[in-house]
Every structure is written in structure tokens, then in C-alpha cells.
Amino acid sequence: MGKGIRFYQEPQLEKPDLVAAWPGIGNIGIIALNTLREALEAELFAEIEPCRFSYPHALSIRDGELESLKFPDSKFYFKRTGTKDLLLFIGGEQPGETMKGYEIANLVLDVALNLGCQRVYTAAAAVAPIHHTLRPRVWAVPNRRELVAEARRYRNTLLMGDIEGRGGQGTITGLNGLLLGVAKSRGLPGICLLGEIPIYISQFPVPYPKASKSILEVLTANLGLAVDLGSLDEQAQEVERNIERFYHLIPEEIRQRIEQLKHVSYIKEEKSGAITEEDTKRIMQEVEEFFKKRGKQD
Amino acid sequence: MSEGHSFKIYRTPRLQNPCLIVGWSQDAGGLGPKAIDFLIRKLHPQEFAQLNPAGFFSLAGVPVEENVIQFPQSKFYSCEEKDLLLFQSDGPSQAHYEFLMLLLDVAEQICKLKEFYTIGGIISLMAHTSPRRVSSVVSQPQLKKPLAEYGVNTNLEYETPIGARPTLSSFLLWVAQKRNIAGANLWVEVPFYLASLEDPRACKQVLSVLDQRLNLGIDFAELDQEIEQQNRLIAELKEWEGNIHKYITMLEKGIMLSGKESETLASKVAEFLQKRE
Numbered sequence: 001m002g003k004g005i006r007f008y009q010e011p012q013l014e015k016p017d018l019v020a021a022w023p024g025i026g027n028i029g030i031i032a033l034n035t036l037r038e039a040l041e042a043e044l045f046a047e048i049e050p051c052r053f054s055y056p057h058a059l060s061i062r063d064g065e066l067e068s069l070k071f072p073d074s075k076f077y078f079k080r081t082g083t084k085d086l087l088l089f090i091g092g093e094q095p096g097e098t099m100k101g102y103e104i105a106n107l108v109l110d111v112a113l114n115l116g117c118q119r120v121y122t123a124a125a126a127v128a129p130i131h132h133t134l135r136p137r138v139w140a141v142p143n144r145r146e147l148v149a150e151a152r153r154y155r156n157t158l159l160m161g162d163i164e165g166r167g168g169q170g171t172i173t174g175l176n177g178l179l180l181g182v183a184k185s186r187g188l189p190g191i192c193l194l195g196e197i198p199i200y201i202s203q204f205p206v207p208y209p210k211a212s213k214s215i216l217e218v219l220t221a222n223l224g225l226a227v228d229l230g231s232l233d234e235q236a237q238e239v240e241r242n243i244e245r246f247y248h249l250i251p252e253e254i255r256q257r258i259e260q261l262k263h264v265s266y267i268k269e270e271k272s273g274a275i276t277e278e279d280t281k282r283i284m285q286e287v288e289e290f291f292k293k294r295g296k297q298d
Numbered sequence: 299m300s301e302g303h304s305f306k307i308y309r310t311p312r313l314q315n316p317c318l319i320v321g322w323s324q325d326a327g328g329l330g331p332k333a334i335d336f337l338i339r340k341l342h343p344q345e346f347a348q349l350n351p352a353g354f355f356s357l358a359g360v361p362v363e364e365n366v367i368q369f370p371q372s373k374f375y376s377c378e379e380k381d382l383l384l385f386q387s388d389g390p391s392q393a394h395y396e397f398l399m400l401l402l403d404v405a406e407q408i409c410k411l412k413e414f415y416t417i418g419g420i421i422s423l424m425a426h427t428s429p430r431r432v433s434s435v436v437s438q439p440q441l442k443k444p445l446a447e448y449g450v451n452t453n454l455e456y457e458t459p460i461g462a463r464p465t466l467s468s469f470l471l472w473v474a475q476k477r478n479i480a481g482a483n484l485w486v487e488v489p490f491y492l493a494s495l496e497d498p499r500a501c502k503q504v505l506s507v508l509d510q511r512l513n514l515g516i517d518f519a520e521l522d523q524e525i526e527q528q529n530r531l532i533a534e535l536k537e538w539e540g541n542i543h544k545y546i547t548m549l550e551k552g553i554m555l556s557g558k559e560s561e562t563l564a565s566k567v568a569e570f571l572q573k574r575e
Contacts, residue, residue: 051395056472059464061435064442069472097392149534202456 004107007046011078011115013085017223018112021123022091026197026208028279029123029176031232032215033090039227042077042088048107050074053100054093071208074104076111083224087112094174101175105182114186120183120190123215124176125208128196131261132243136196136211138218141172143184147191154218164266193218200258201243209235303354303396304403307347307552311376311383318405318414322466326419327497333417333505334386340516343375343384346403347358354390354397359456372397374404380514383409389466398466399475406479413441413480415511416467419497419503422487422562425549430503435468435483437475445482448507454485454499484508489549491564495571498524528571535570542566 021029021035036042050071058070072092079086089108095101112120126139137158140151151159161168171177172192180190195211213232220227245256319337321330337343349372351357361368372387390397391433405411420433433451436442442452458464467483474481486504488497502521509516536543545555545563555563 053475055394056464056469058458059468060455060458061454064434064436064452064454065439066435066437066468066471066475069468100393 004049004103005046005050005111006049009043009045011043011045011080013080013087013115015080015116015118016078016085016087016112017119017121018087018089018108018117019121019123019219020089020091020108020176020179022094024094024174024176024231025125025127025202026195026206026211028125028195028197028208028211028215030090031207031209031218031235032123032195032212033084033088035212035229035232036216036219036227036230037077037088037090039229040079040081040086040225041245042079044075044084045078046076046111048104050075050092051177053095055168057106066102076108078115081223081225086223087117088095091175101178102182105179108179109183109186109188113186117188120180121219122176122179122190122192123212124172124174124192124194125197125202125211125220126194127199127202129261129266130196130198131258132201132240136208136214138214139192139194139196140218141170141180141192141194144193147189151191155221156214157218158267162267179194198261206242207235209239218250303352303393303400304350305348305400306345307404307408309344311344311409312378313376313383313409314381315385315410315412316376316381316413318385318409319508320385320387320401320414320416320467320470321488322352322416322418323386323388325417326493327422327495327500327503329486329488329499329504331386331420332416332496332498334384336501336521337384337514337516338375338386339520341377341380341382341514343377343382345373346376347374347408348372349387349397349400349404349572353362354393355388356391372401376409380512382512382514383411384412394466394469395473397507398470401470402474402479404475406477411479413482414474415481415508416470416483417508418465418467418485419482419493419500420485421490421493423549423554424487424489425546426489426492426497426499427546427550428489430497430500431506432484432485432486432504434485435471436480437471437482438480441480441482444511445507448510448520450484450507454460468528485532491567494564494568496524498528531571531574532567539566 019032019033023030028049050073054071056069056071060067074091077088080200095104130136137156139160140154140157141160142148142151148159151157160166160170176192180192183190193215195215197208197211201208209232213236216227216229319334321334323331325331351370351372355370370388375384385401405414431451433454434445435454446452471481471483484504484507486500488500498521502518502525505516507515536546542563545559548555
């Protein structure tokens, strides 16, 4: 172990859990992890040597000499919280190649298992037909059947099987999903927590900290941590103000369609007023078409 | 050797302590391939090895360009008389680090590499009639002085602008620096309206530096002819198209063109030169 990893210290931890995230839609997982890292004042202890996994993103030349080449950071942190020891892994970018992703997932798990890791969480985005004024829920996707009952008890959370028309199935793209698959194959239990982001927001490169907060509420409750999430509220308010400004530029007819998402539920057996599933699909098609057209124009 | 990727070697060249010149296929003004092709024609080196494309390039199919199937190539040539190595390659689409490591493995471990130079074009808002400047970026400071003696600008300052990415040549220089191998990226200006075509003058400029540095004894008559031919054709176009004359004159005087003027100049020059090929 250690090839491809640069260690700065070797923490002594008691059965830690690992929480990991890589960049994705709305940067939801990364915002959640960075908030947790800052709130807990977690310490850096290792990083993945990035040159094998990433293309450099910045070059610096000084007086005709190559000074530095910078790669996306992928770093490990730890924290002894008193209730639960924690490992955090924050990935700099999703690798473009499947084999590289598999290799990274194994490297992260090598480090975690070497430190006695008992469980893995990943944090990411769930693109959902919801309105941006609503509190995002969290989709919990465990990597083994025994965790389903536990995940069902989480607050403000639903499982894939709760979603109308999915039949308990779906896909988690990128390393936030792959890590849990590899963890499963290596006998390590884990749960992916996906914060909802409105479908019409997900198509734009904007952060969505409100969903990060929903994830952290579930995660910290599960880990028995008391973490001040006030900074996320501030970020979420700022983002929401920007969304509102943009929202009022949308043609009235489309906006009315989106407004209906306040009252639509895509969850099985939940009352959804007078709007049927058929209506929901139609709304989403129209909304998607509008934003696709707009995206092309931009 | 780097793990998991491979190369084919046909023979071990008898070299003392060679220098390597690297040219990438995709380059402004066709510079990389043009310069290496020119050196192959003039120095008659022998191909002796190639990096296998598996793992570095998408092999899900083959692209077709100008009616012809393409396939990624990464070839080494040796010129024992000049104690010189050439590497001509497409830029890999994946596993860039491993690719660069393997390139240096072959050059260093099999050929006892002394130092290397990459050739690349920098698109410039200049007229084709202006002299091309060559700038260098080195992995080790001792290379600056000899390059400066050949008129190379060795004091470049640069930070990657937002949204841009470092070039493969820069990545190679970094990998070499980590391996304590001396090398330099040589960047030569290419007028923007020749970027999608060929720029023999830029090619000659950068090869002149290497000719002096590596004592190659190159005869540049062929490139001189090409330069003359290109200048003559563009002069012809200037006579026929008043706008083109105006735009090139503006560039010669250091006056910036608008976006539309630049586009017109680039497309008219490309159209005219391609028709005359």
C-alpha cells in the first residue's frame, strides 16, 4: 500500500468511517465535504499523487524556467470527534477513464481499510423534479441489503424504491457511485447520500448548497456529530437570490409549469393534488426543452 | 519501464549520448509534423521503435480524414551519424502521464538520452512578413545560456489563463524535470491566419535553432523555396483582394484587427492557399 499516495502523517484512529466526494452536478458532494472538513477542523494526512490520474490544469513559467505544473488535488483528512472517528476524502476531479476511476476507488479504499475503516459514505447530487424553493430531500442508496432498513429511518430521506416508476433501480454515475461498488466487492458497507437538485437548475454550472445541507443533516445525525451548518444557509441564500433573478427572466408560461413542481410529488403513495404522473412528465419535458434551447442560444 | 503499457523496438540504435527532438501531430502551423518530416527527409534517420497505442488512444474505431483511414502513431527514429533521436507522435487521448513516462523510458534507458527539445507553435496576432520569434521554457536552468546564444527568448513569464490547459509539451517537460532530465520546449510564433495551414518560415526558424545547437548541418533550401512560394501567393492574394492587403498592412504596422477582420483574413488566406496547392 502507498504507491500513488503521498502520506504526511499516519493518524491513529478507532474504527473510522470514511466520507468521500468528487465533483459533480451542483458541486453538492464537494460543498458538503468541505463544509464538514472546515467545521470539524479536520487535518490533512495524505493525498493521491495526481499526475497518473489527471491532466494538469495550470502551468507556471518564471524567467523561462518551468516553475510548476498544477493538478487537481485529491486529499485525505481525518478527525477524532469523540463520538466517531472520521476520514474525509475530497477528490479534485472525476477521472475521464473508467480504469483510472477504478484504480482511484481502490487507492482510496486501501488507505481507509488500512486505518480500520468500518463504513463508507459518499455524497452527490440527485437530479429531481422539484422546485428550488423546496427543501431538498436526500436519496440514500446503500451497497448492501442489510442497510436498507437503516437508511429508511433517516429523516428527510427516501430510497430508490420510493421513487415512482423506478422499481428500486437507477444509476449513480462517476466515482461517488463506483467507490461504493468497489467497497461492496471488498466487503465494506457503505451508503451514497444524494441531495436533490431541481432538474432545471442541474443543467447549469451553479452550486446548490441547499442540497449539501440536506446531506449533512442526515450524515451528522448518523455520525452523532453536532456541526454548525450556518455557513451553508448563507451560501444557499446567495444562490437562491441568483436563481430567483434568473427565474423571473423565464417566460411566464414556462415559469407556471415549473411552479407546479411545488405541488407535484414523484414519490409513490404520496398525495400530489390534482397533478398526475403524466402531468409531471409533461412539465419536465417542457422545462427541459426550454432550457436545452436556451442553453444552445447561450 | 512504465507498467502496463508497451512499445515495440525493432533494433537498438548505436548512439553515444543523443539529443531528442519531439514533434506532435496536432500543432499550430503544422509545425511539429512538418519539422520532423523535414528532418527525416534531410537526415535519413531509421525508425527503430514505436509506442503501442493500446491504453493511450481510443481504439473503438478509426477516424477517416480526407478520405483516408487514420491510426495513431508514436514513432522513434535514430540518426547515428548525428547522435540524434526523433519522436513523432499523435498526442494521446488518455493515460498522458504513462505515455510521457514511456517516451522518456525508451529515450533514456535504451538510448542514453542527454537532453531533449519539443517543437511547438504559438498562435500570434502578427503578419506573415514579420520575423518569427522563438521562446524557450527549460526544465533545468543551464540550458538557458546556450539557447540565448542562438537568439532564443529565454526569459518567458507565463501563467495558464482561466479555461486553458497546459500543453502536452509542458507536461513532458514537467515529467522530465521530475526525472532530472534536461529539456526545453521551443515555441515559435505562427501568424494566426497560417495556424490551420503550414508556416514554413516558423518551421525554418525553430529548426535553425536546433541546427546550431545540435550541429545538424541542415540544408534549408527546400524550406526557403516554400517560404518564397507562400509569400508570393499571399502577395498575389493581396493584389486581388483589397481587404486582405489592408488587414495584412495593419498587422505589419502593429494595428489590431477586429474579430470579423481576423476571420475574413484567415478564411481568405486558407481558401486561396489550399486552392493553389
